[in-house]
Amino acid sequence: MSTNPRTRRTASSTEGAPEAAGEGGAPPPGVRAIKKYPNRRLYDTQTSSYITLADVKDMVMAVEHFIVLDAKTGEDLTRSILLQIILEEETGGVPMFSTQALAQIIRFYGHTMQGVMGNYLEKNIQSFIDMQARLTENAVVKLPNPVQSFMTSYMEQSSQIFTQMQEQMAKQAETLIGAIQPIPPKK
Known part of the structure; x- marks a missing residue:
């Protein structure tokens, strides 16, 4: 959330970018x-x-x-x-998140990887929505076994997103390690 009172976020299921208030x-x-x-x-x-x-x-x-x-x-x-x-x-009703998943999410708050995890979850959810839309399109066209195709595509995209997250983590680790230079002993 923004600290500037003139900048507001709007809820939207189709766009990720926040809109500024007038x-x-x-x-x-x-x-x-x-x-x-x-x-x-x-x-x-x-x-x-x-x-x-x-x-x-x-x-x-x-x-x-x-x-x-x-x-x-x-x-x-x-x-x-x-x-x-x-x-x-x-x-x-039927919960979407298990107790373990909720606990894991809570553990990321305040962690150096909080931003990366939030970004990863957001991209993964968007990937799932995109795959769901393709599945719906394919169901209309009546392709053979659209569920298997959907899951394969989803797993491939999820793997790509996870790889990107790992790369971001590696870059952040390099930055952190580079910032922690050993102090030479005093003579």
């Missing part, structure tokens, strides 16, 4: 503004009505661009609201 903290054109009040209620400025987390989830599923702002401070709360939706989904 002058005065207003969201950019085409971005739906949701205000969160201290009583935890969410107000949709587009429909002039209060909404629920389920409504926000529906916006995510519909690939609508939106931003959630604190009604008092204008602080961007979008990530917090998205995390609440994930928490509800994880506790409500």
Whole structure:
């Protein structure tokens, strides 16, 4: 999250780049503004009505661009609201993450590899979405065994992303090791 109050991130399922807020903290054109009040209620400025987390989830599923702002401070709360939706989904039905996977993710916070891991997960999820889209296309064309083709392609892309992550880790390690030069003994 940005420390500049004029820079805001918007939730979008199709684009990775954050969009900057306009002058005065207003969201950019085409971005739906949701205000969160201290009583935890969410107000949709587009429909002039209060909404629920389920409504926000529906916006995510519909690939609508939106931003959630604190009604008092204008602080961007979008990530917090998205995390609440994930928490509800994880506790409500069949969880996507195992306890072990969640523990591993937590261990990366504050670790030097936190940024690399976040980047790796994001690229891997995007790769999976791309493969899913291809699988859907292939199902329409009725190719033989599209699931096997999908998994093969996904594994190849995942392997490429993992290789890139390893290269980034090696570069970071070289940088860290280069910064830790032994101090010659005093004479």
